[in-house]
Amino acid sequence: MIKLYGLRMSNYYSLVKAVLIEKGLEFEEIKAPPTQKEDNLARSPMGKMPSIEVDGVYLSESLAIVNYLERIQPEPSLLPADPVEAAKAIELALHIKLNVELAARRLLPAAMFGGTASEELIESTRQEVLRGMQAVSALLVCKPYAAGDSFTIADMYLNYSMGLATSISTKMFDHDLLADYPQVSELLSMLAERPSIARVTQEAASK
Ligand SMILES: N[C@@H](CCC(=O)N[C@@H](CS)C(=O)NCC(=O)O)C(=O)O
Structure with a gap:
């Protein structure tokens, strides 16, 4: 299952969460404030939120995450076919x-x-x-x-x-x-x- 790291107060965290919901993907929310601590930097090299974890692989930057979600779950698509x-x-x-x-x-x-x-x-x-x-x-x-x-x-x-x-x-x-x-x-x-x-x-x- 996809793990979503960050805090609900973050607009970019909220964006990724809304995309996960739009696509009907299962996910688990894990509270993780933005810090420069090692574990957070491993997930997100600038120490920001959100990041996701899929099968031990971390991904940061909302647009990269959304692009990934679009590929693993093309429907409903959040991009026009053209x-x-x-x-x-x-x-x-x-x-x-x-x-x-x-x-x-x-x-x-x-x-x-x-x-x-x-x-x-x-x-x-x-x-x-x-x-x-x-x-x-x-x-x-x-x-x-x-x-x-x-x-x-x-x-x-x-x-x-x-x-x-x-x-x-x-x-x-x-x-x-x-x-x-x-x-x-x-x-x-x-x-x-x-x-x-x-x-x-x-x-x-x-x-
Ligand atoms: N370009 C990043 C921006 C992420 C971002 O700015 N996150 C803010 C919260 S909304 C953050 O982590 N701020 C704390 C910090 O900059 O240290 C994305 O699209 O995911």
Whole structure:
């Protein structure tokens, strides 16, 4: 059985858990905070979460894990059959992940953990996150899903990235990141009701 390591509070852990549920795969959740301890570094070389273990093999990085799950359990597929459409869905997922979530994440310590950030860092991050949102919006299809007419990993990355990015943006820039993107808000409301995502949310709240 697949072992999923990490904490339910993590957005990327939640994403992988939702994919496991979508695919009907059996898994066991193992509480493992991000640390630089040897056992965690063996699972995840940066000491982050999530990671999975399959037959003694460890795998880190959510996109690598999702790609693995897609291959061992192709149905239901989280990528379109058409190669170009599949590549577009991954492209969108990566822009969400790298240019919005990861960009905003730089201010996570200041936004949520009492850290500090210079005015320069706040302003450069603000500009980068807004640029990232423009890139995402240029690629978003929203008909009705992020990358087109089927639910894909782009929806998963949208769902599990925007919460953090909008919280940081509101706190650090006093700016509602979704104000100019009502189609994203609508899609996020729809995604919140999807059974896999709703279950992950509910179990994270109950610990
Ligand atoms: N690129 C990684 C990001 C994972 C990540 O940033 N995880 C966060 C929690 S959501 C973490 O472990 N943070 C602790 C740390 O950076 O030490 C992925 O997609 O899996």
